[in-house]
Amino acid sequence: YIGNAGDALVKGLEFELNAHPFESLTASLAGSYQHAYLLHGATAEQFAANPTLGLTGGTIPEVPRFQFSAELKYTHAITDRLLGEAAADINYRGHTNSSFETDPFNVPLSSYSLLNLRAGITSGPWTANVFVRNATNKRAEISAIDSFGNPLTFLTVRPRTIGMNVTRTF
Numbered sequence: 001y002i003g004n005a006g007d008a009l010v011k012g013l014e015f016e017l018n019a020h021p022f023e024s025l026t027a028s029l030a031g032s033y034q035h036a037y038l039l040h041g042a043t044a045e046q047f048a049a050n051p052t053l054g055l056t057g058g059t060i061p062e063v064p065r066f067q068f069s070a071e072l073k074y075t076h077a078i079t080d081r082l083l084g085e086a087a088a089d090i091n092y093r094g095h096t097n098s099s100f101e102t103d104p105f106n107v108p109l110s111s112y113s114l115l116n117l118r119a120g121i122t123s124g125p126w127t128a129n130v131f132v133r134n135a136t137n138k139r140a141e142i143s144a145i146d147s148f149g150n151p152l153t154f155l156t157v158r159p160r161t162i163g164m165n166v167t168r169t170f
Helices: 044-049
Strands: 007-022 025-040 066-077 083-093 112-123 126-133 141-145 153-156 161-168
Antiparallel strands (some): 025 066, 066 083, 141 153
16 A cells, blocks of 8 residues: 655754775764654544544654764775775664554564675776675564555565675776
8 A cells, every 4th residue: 555645854964974084094974863753644633533644743664863874994005016905894774664553554663773894906907806795693573564464564674785896897
């Protein structure tokens, strides 16, 4: 079921900061604050007939108030033809709801942080990287489906993923 929830308003602030404290080191920080809510939700009569509808002032589902990411990347010449790189980033998403707060099927979703790591070597047009995504193997719940007569189902981020990629630029 998909329906129109009424008029909504999203107020917020985004920021991004990139710095090079040393020649070989790059630091990045980005984030946002959102206040997303319904300006005009269901009337009392509509809500009485369907309590899954959002009410005026209700927060919009799956929109966290706070999110941020940070990355450190170190790049250094290994030889005159090889360039090495190591990087780590962390991503945070604040708590949110799977549906409108007043919805009897709403499932609160906890905040989470994910850590990613990578290292690589570049030689001319070729780059080889090894990576670990979700290094702490966090089973973060990003959404939920709950409905009458069906079991609660959580959608989660991918588990720890280890891999390698090789690319060539043209």
